[in-house]
Amino acid sequence: MVAHVLRLRFDLLIGALRARPAVLVRRLVGLVLLSVVIVSVFAAVSRLRAATDETASTLIVVLGSLLVAGFALVPLFSGADDPLDPRRFATLGVEPGPLAWIVLTGSVIGVPGLALIALVVALALAWSGLGAPAVLVVLSAALGVATCLLAARCAMAIGALALRDRRTPQLTGVLIVAASVIVIPACVFLFSLEWGDGVPTSLVEAASALAISPLGAVWAMPLRADDDLVRSIVVAVVTVGGLAVLWHWLVRRALTTTQRPVPVRERRGLGWFAVMPGLPGGAIAARSVVYWFADPRHLANIVIIPIASLLVMAPLLIVGVPLEIVVLVPAPLMALFFGWVAHNDLAYDGTAVWLHFAAGVRGVTDRLGRLAPVVLLAVPVLAATITAAIWINGRWALLPALIGVCAALFAAGLGFGSIASAAAPYPVARPGDGPFEQPQRTGGALTQGLVLLGAVVAAVPALWWGWLTATTNQEYAWTALWGGVAIGGGILIAGVVVGGAVYDRRASRLMEFAETM
Numbered sequence: 001m002v003a004h005v006l007r008l009r010f011d012l013l014i015g016a017l018r019a020r021p022a023v024l025v026r027r028l029v030g031l032v033l034l035s036v037v038i039v040s041v042f043a044a045v046s047r048l049r050a051a052t053d054e055t056a057s058t059l060i061v062v063l064g065s066l067l068v069a070g071f072a073l074v075p076l077f078s079g080a081d082d083p084l085d086p087r088r089f090a091t092l093g094v095e096p097g098p099l100a101w102i103v104l105t106g107s108v109i110g111v112p113g114l115a116l117i118a119l120v121v122a123l124a125l126a127w128s129g130l131g132a133p134a135v136l137v138v139l140s141a142a143l144g145v146a147t148c149l150l151a152a153r154c155a156m157a158i159g160a161l162a163l164r165d166r167r168t169p170q171l172t173g174v175l176i177v178a179a180s181v182i183v184i185p186a187c188v189f190l191f192s193l194e195w196g197d198g199v200p201t202s203l204v205e206a207a208s209a210l211a212i213s214p215l216g217a218v219w220a221m222p223l224r225a226d227d228d229l230v231r232s233i234v235v236a237v238v239t240v241g242g243l244a245v246l247w248h249w250l251v252r253r254a255l256t257t258t259q260r261p262v263p264v265r266e267r268r269g270l271g272w273f274a275v276m277p278g279l280p281g282g283a284i285a286a287r288s289v290v291y292w293f294a295d296p297r298h299l300a301n302i303v304i305i306p307i308a309s310l311l312v313m314a315p316l317l318i319v320g321v322p323l324e325i326v327v328l329v330p331a332p333l334m335a336l337f338f339g340w341v342a343h344n345d346l347a348y349d350g351t352a353v354w355l356h357f358a359a360g361v362r363g364v365t366d367r368l369g370r371l372a373p374v375v376l377l378a379v380p381v382l383a384a385t386i387t388a389a390i391w392i393n394g395r396w397a398l399l400p401a402l403i404g405v406c407a408a409l410f411a412a413g414l415g416f417g418s419i420a421s422a423a424a425p426y427p428v429a430r431p432g433d434g435p436f437e438q439p440q441r442t443g444g445a446l447t448q449g450l451v452l453l454g455a456v457v458a459a460v461p462a463l464w465w466g467w468l469t470a471t472t473n474q475e476y477a478w479t480a481l482w483g484g485v486a487i488g489g490g491i492l493i494a495g496v497v498v499g500g501a502v503y504d505r506r507a508s509r510l511m512e513f514a515e516t517m
Contacts (some may be wrong), residue, residue: 056130058207058222060123064144064219065210067119071112071148075155085160086254096252104247107149116148123219132222136229140221143236147218150243157250161257166186179440205397205474212478214239276372280361284369288345292373297348297428301341302377306385309333327392328402330471332463336455338378339413341421345370345449346510347428357511363500367418371496372415382406401469401477404484408459411488415495416454420447422503425513457485458491 084103086096094102107113120141127137210216211224217235224232278281292298309330316326346353356366386406391398424447462484468476503510 012421024479038329054204056126057211057220058204060126060223061216061220062203064123065213065215067116068148068151068215068218071116075152076159086157086251090255096255097248099255100248100251103251104149104153106182108145109155112152113149116145120144127222130223136222139233140218140236143218143221143240146240147214147243150247151239152278154243154247154250157247161250163255203394209397209400209478218300224361248421259356278509279365280359281365281369284356284361284366285372288370289373289376294375295348298373305337305341306330306336306381307482309337309385324393324395325470327389328398331382331389331402332405332409335378335382335410336384336452337411338374338382339410339455340417340448340451342371342374342414343417343447344425344428346421347416347425347513354511357507363422363503364496365500366503367422367496367499370421371414371418378410382410392511395470397477398466398475399477400481403464404477405459405462405466407481408462408484408488410490411456411485412458413451413455414486415491415493416451416458418492418495419497419502420451421497422499422510425510453515458487 073469084106086099086103089099089103108117112254123144124137124141128134191323207216207220211220212231214235214237217232217239220232221229221236250492273286276286292302311335312329313326316329317323386399386402390396390402426447465476465480465483469480
């Protein structure tokens with residue numbers, strides 16, 4: 001079976017040259033340009049054998065990380081048909097397990113696969129020239145190829161299963177926003193480098209961080225010391241193992257689910273409802289996004305939060321706080337208030353909330369769906385703000401710590417806000433009123449304060465680790481990152497569950513509140 005698939009892949013490559021003259025010319029020009037790029041990169045990487053170990057290791061880790069990111073992201077955006085889609089083999093009766101590895105092996109035969117092999121061979125030559133052990137060179141090359149191929153296969157499968165019939169302008173916008181979270185920081189970082197006599201310190205710090213991440217651990221192995229080597233090997237093996245499990249599950253999912261034959265034209269005009277999953281939570285998320293983008297009351301929050309967070313810098317600079325420290329303040333403040341802004345989202349619905357009760361929507365589903373617009377708006381804004389702050393500060397080693405602090409504040413705010421929105425909603429401006437018109441009310445201040453205070457208290461460990469990173473030891477940066485993500489994620493999950501239970505229990509009171517506010 002493997003030999004048959006490989007032979008078919010060769011036939012497809014040869015068959016690509018049997019096309020109309022105009023198409024054939026375009027393909028040949030593209031192939032020539034790609035060949036020039038591959039040869040140039042091969043020659044450049046091979047020359048790293050003459051560089052110092054630190055320079056070579058830094059450049060290899062950064063290049064390898066970009067390579068893995070490209071294999072993971074490009075298939076999601078390309079939308080091209082996958083000739084090795086597992087669903088094409090459904091009629092052959094092959095079990096999901098063997099089919100997963102057959103398709104993965106066949107992925108090597110193709111332009112991306114062959115380019116990857118050529119680049120990995122160049123890296124292996126560079127490692128060998130720098131004196132790396134042969135065992136580590138072979139292991140790193142094998143794991144590197146496996147990581148890239150598995151990442152590409154998983155991305156293609158996810159795109160085929162979830163995105164094939166949902167490629168609308170809204171989805172394109174979402175994918176562009178998601179890509180900007182990675183592309184914007186990467187571009188800002190590269191443009192901020194100052195090449196002098198050697199590799200910039202910022203690039204060395206970035207490579208050190210990538211060397212223990214799923215993107216770069218596999219490429220750092222051959223030139224690492226003993227303790228760092230063990231860490232990189234563990235991360236690389238776990239990454240490959242996780243991708244392999246995900247790929248096997250995606251193949252099984254593709255073979256055991258029936259694709260709905262819904263033409264794209266029937267989805268036209270549905271907007272966000274065509275993008276979100278066809279589930280109750282997806283419908284609530286789509287409705288919430290539409291409301292947020294059309295309601296001046298929500299738009300006012302979107303505009304005010306970044307402006308207010310940036311204005312905080314002025315008094316700090318006036319009293320003499322250094323700019324390098326002041327620029328680190330706005331991002332956590334934005335994260336805190338973006339998480340907090342959802343604490344009373346149910347009140348903004350007015351009587352429209354009766355749709356949820358009439359449809360029998362579960363509380364957890366309601367809580368999750370309402371978080372979609374906040375996350376969709378806050379994540380790219382925070383990504384740009386964090387990147388700008390680190391760029392001005394100049395210490396890219398602080399990036400993981402700042403991300404962890406913002407993640408803890410943002411996710412904790414969403415978690416506590418999910419509970420407060422169902423437990424203690426308070427009147428707000430009615431639909432159609434100005435965003436700054438507020439009705440008279442006797443409550444609300446306590447709820448606002450508790451959500452803000454809870455988010456700050458929950459993020460104290462991440463804030464402490466971030467402070468240690470900035471003042472004493474940069475190794476706390478990764479502790480702040482993973483600790484902040486774990487704390488914020490745990491509170492978010494707990495908040496959605498508890499908020500959902502409160503929503504179910506107080507359904508009648510919430511409906512009464514919506515009718516009388």
